[in-house]
Every structure is written in C-alpha cells, then in structure tokens.
Amino acid sequence: MDVEDRIMASTYSKIPIVAVRGRGAKIWGIDGREYVDCMGGYGVALVGHCHPRIVEAIRKQSEKLIVCHGSIYNDARAEFLEKLISIAPNGLDKVFLSNSGAEAVEAALKIARKYTGRKVFVSMMGGYHGKTMGALSITWREDYRRPFEPLVGEVRFAPYGDIDKLKRLATGDIAAIIVEPVQGESGVRIPPDGYLKEVRELCDEKDILLIFDEVQCGLGRTGKMWASQHWGVTPDILCVAKGLASGIPIGATIAPREVMDKLSVGEHTSTFGGNPIACAAGSATIDVLLAEKLPDRAWEYGCIFKRMLEDRLSKYKVVREVRGLGLMIAFDLRLPVVKDIVLGAAEDGLLILYSGRATIRLLPPLVIGREEIEFAVSILEKLIASEEEKLKAKMQAS
Numbered sequence: 075m076d077v078e079d080r081i082m083a084s085t086y087s088k089i090p091i092v093a094v095r096g097r098g099a100k101i102w103g104i105d106g107r108e109y110v111d112c113m114g115g116y117g118v119a120l121v122g123h124c125h126p127r128i129v130e131a132i133r134k135q136s137e138k139l140i141v142c143h144g145s146i147y148n149d150a151r152a153e154f155l156e157k158l159i160s161i162a163p164n165g166l167d168k169v170f171l172s173n174s175g176a177e178a179v180e181a182a183l184k185i186a187r188k189y190t191g192r193k194v195f196v197s198m199m200g201g202y203h204g205k206t207m208g209a210l211s212i213t214w215r216e217d218y219r220r221p222f223e224p225l226v227g228e229v230r231f232a233p234y235g236d237i238d239k240l241k242r243l244a245t246g247d248i249a250a251i252i253v254e255p256v257q258g259e260s261g262v263r264i265p266p267d268g269y270l271k272e273v274r275e276l277c278d279e280k281d282i283l284l285i286f287d288e289v290q291c292g293l294g295r296t297g298k299m300w301a302s303q304h305w306g307v308t309p310d311i312l313c314v315a316k317g318l319a320s321g322i323p324i325g326a327t328i329a330p331r332e333v334m335d336k337l338s339v340g341e342h343t344s345t346f347g348g349n350p351i352a353c354a355a356g357s358a359t360i361d362v363l364l365a366e367k368l369p370d371r372a373w374e375y376g377c378i379f380k381r382m383l384e385d386r387l388s389k390y391k392v393v394r395e396v397r398g399l400g401l402m403i404a405f406d407l408r409l410p411v412v413k414d415i416v417l418g419a420a421e422d423g424l425l426i427l428y429s430g431r432a433t434i435r436l437l438p439p440l441v442i443g444r445e446e447i448e449f450a451v452s453i454l455e456k457l458i459a460s461e462e463e464k465l466k467a468k469m470q471a472s
C-alpha cells in the first residue's frame with residue numbers, strides 16, 4: 075500500500091485492502107481475509123474471478139503466442155471475432171478491437187464522423203463514456219471535463235429520457251447520438267419505456283447514427299445479453315469492453331459493414347487491439363456466458379438481490395430508492411455518506427461501488443450466490459441502520 079501511495083498517480087480513491095486472490099464472487103486479501111465482491115473490478119468480473127475456463131484459455135494461448143499485431147492474421151482472433159458477432163445485435167457484423175471502454179468509444183466517434191461527414195455529437199446528461207479526450211468530451215460531469223478543455227468540438231447534452239428535448243437538439247449537423255441504454259456511473263438510471271425506441275426513430279428520420287455504449291450494462295449484466303434488448307432497439311454502433319475478456323484489457327466497437335468500412339487502412343489502429351491473449355479470454359468468456367446462461371441468471375439473482383434490498387432497507391429514512399435491472403443495482407441515500415458506507419462495508423468483508431456522493435452501486439459477478447447476496451444485504455442493512463441512528467441523534471440534538 076505504501077509503494078502504491080508513493081509511486082502510483084493519485085487518481086484513484088483507494089480502499090485499504092491488498093487483494094491477492096479471487097474466485098467466483100469472492101476475493102481474498104493479503105492477510106487472508108475474505109470479501110464478497112459486489113464491485114466486481116468495476117463490473118468486469120462477469121463470469122466470476124478466475125473462472126477455470128478463462129484461466130485455462132489464457133494459459134493455453136500464452137504457451138502458443140502472446141503478441142500478434144493486427145497486420146498479421148491470428149487464429150485466436152478469428153475465433154473470437156466470429157463468437158462476438160454471433161452474440162452481437164443483428165446487422166452489426168464488423169468489429170474494431172481495442173483495449174478499454176474509452177477506446178471503444180473513441181473508435182465509435184471517429185467512425186461516426188467519417189461515415190456521416192458531420193462533426194457534432196449529442197450525448198446524455200448523466201452519461202459516462204471514459205476519460206480519454208474524445209470519450210471525456212461526451213461525458214456529462216463537468217468536474218471531469220472542465221480542467222482539460224478544450225476537448226473535441228461541439229457536443230450537446232440532452233436530458234436522459236426526454237425525447238422532446240432531444241428532438242430540439244437533433245439538427246442536421248449531428249453525426250451521432252450516444253446513449254448508455256442503462257446509465258452506470260450516474261447510478262443505474264433506467265430510461266422510461268419507449269424512450270430508446272423513440273431515439274432510434276429520430277436517428278432514422280434524420281440520418282443520425284445511434285451509438286449504444288454497453289461497456290457497463292452489456293454482456294448479460296442486466297438480464298439480457300444487451301441492455302437495449304429490454305426495449306427491442308438496435309444501435310448502429312455498439313461499444314463493449316469491461317468483462318468481455320474477464321479482466322484482460324479489451325474493447326470492441328461493433329458496426330454494420332457499410333459503416334465500419336468507411337474507415338480505411340491506417341485511419342484507426344491499435345498495437346494491442348486484437349491481442350491473442352485478450353481474444354482467447356474473450357472467446358472463453360462468451361462460451362461461459364452462454365453455457366452457464368449468465369444473462370438469465372443475472373435476471374433471476376438480480377430480482378432476488380433487489381427485492382431483498384427493498385425489503386430490508388426501504389424502512390430506513392436515509393434510503394430513498396432502490397433501482398436495478400438484473401445485477402446492475404443501486405440505491406440512493408438522503409445523506410452524502412457513501413464514502414463511509416463503502417469503507418465500512420470493506421471493513422465488514424463486503425466490496426461495493428458508489429456513484430456520486432449519495433448513491434451506492436452494486437455490480438457483482440453474475441455468478442453471485444444467494445448466501446453471498448444475503449451476506450451483502452445484511453452488511454448494508456447494518457451500515458444503513460447506523461447512519462439512521464446518527465441522523466436521529468443529530469435531529470434530536472438540533
């Protein structure tokens with residue numbers, strides 16, 4: 075911890091745990107302590123930590139070939155590309171491979187400008203797309219953007235879920251509208267029914283490309299392979315990353331052939347994009363997602379988790395609302411105490427995430443079990459009850 079604090083850029087808010095091992099929905103600290111992991115590496119550990127099939131795929135590939143630039147063909151890459159296309163929404167049949175969510179978004183922005191010949195992007199209030207300059211430009215939070223301006227050209231932000239306001243912003247100079255079908259970083263915001271369909275119709279009417287950023291909500295997290303399937307809407311460009319290779323860095327931008335083919339040789343490349351290890355891990359991840367029916371499992375266990383949270387937490391005044399779709403769950407607090415709750419949970423053996431200062435977010439592996447969910451809810455209830463006591467004492471004192 076001392077070495078990281080001294081040498082690693084201080085851009086992360088740290089939890090004082092040294093994780094050394096993981097399995098399924100649990101990780102272990104260097105002191106042997108066990109944690110139920112509802113943070114999941116920020117939503118990456120979809121198939122669980124160190125799933126044997128992923129470990130084996132990485133091991134096997136690492137004995138064969140570890141690096142292969144995109145200018146040379148590779149068997150692991152071809153196998154992965156076919157698998158990825160087989161689970162992608164219909165009509166999205168060509169892929170640019172990169173190494174992170176932000177890069178998947180960068181590629182989408184470049185493809186959209188090249189294909190449409192237009193420059194302006196519309197993004198959503200509350201949207202999060204990463205922190206590289208392009209992805210940052212379409213990310214909503216001003217405190218993330220402001221210190222690094224000027225960013226990428228003109229970006230307009232629309233209120234998430236308000237189709238009338240979006241229509242007013244969608245003028246003829248828009249290259250693409252970019253949407254998270256369920257917003258993650260802003261605290262699991264689910265769009266009103268019918269909204270994404272109306273966005274799709276607006277894009278069709280105005281020849282605007284529709285980009286779905288499913289970096290956080292995709293790959294089964296919400297109970298369907300793609301969150302947008304809950305509303306039967308298909309984008310023109312899909313951004314995927316996080317759990318796609320179960321923790322090996324990867325990003326994928328998927329689009330129809332005629333859209334992707336607007337990029338010509340040299341216009342967008344990546345030294346590590348399509349790396350054989352990432353591709354082997356990606357193939358194994360897709361195999362596990364399908365074989366273990368993890369999207370269905372996320373739905374079933376997500377309903378259990380959400381219901382248990384509602385039953386046990388809604389009686390507390392400090393809890394405002396529990397939201398969720400599959401295993402993408404959050405609850406809002408009336409007080410800005412998330413830091414205390416995150417650190418308190420870690421002390422009690424539970425890892426959780428937050429959004430802003432008053433929302434707790436849970437992105438557990440899709441293999442989380444009932445006992446682990448019960449444990450997580452009991453720790454959360456204990457911490458919330460203690461916040462409630464503090465609040466009562468404060469009110470009595472005033």
Ligand SMILES: Cc1ncc(COP(=O)(O)O)c(C=O)c1O
Pocket residue numbers: 116174175176177179202203204205254258259287288289290291315316
């Ligand atoms: C929806 C969404 N898009 C993009 C990103 C950026 O991904 P990365 O951190 O891998 O660059 C994230 C990361 O949390 C995300 O949630």
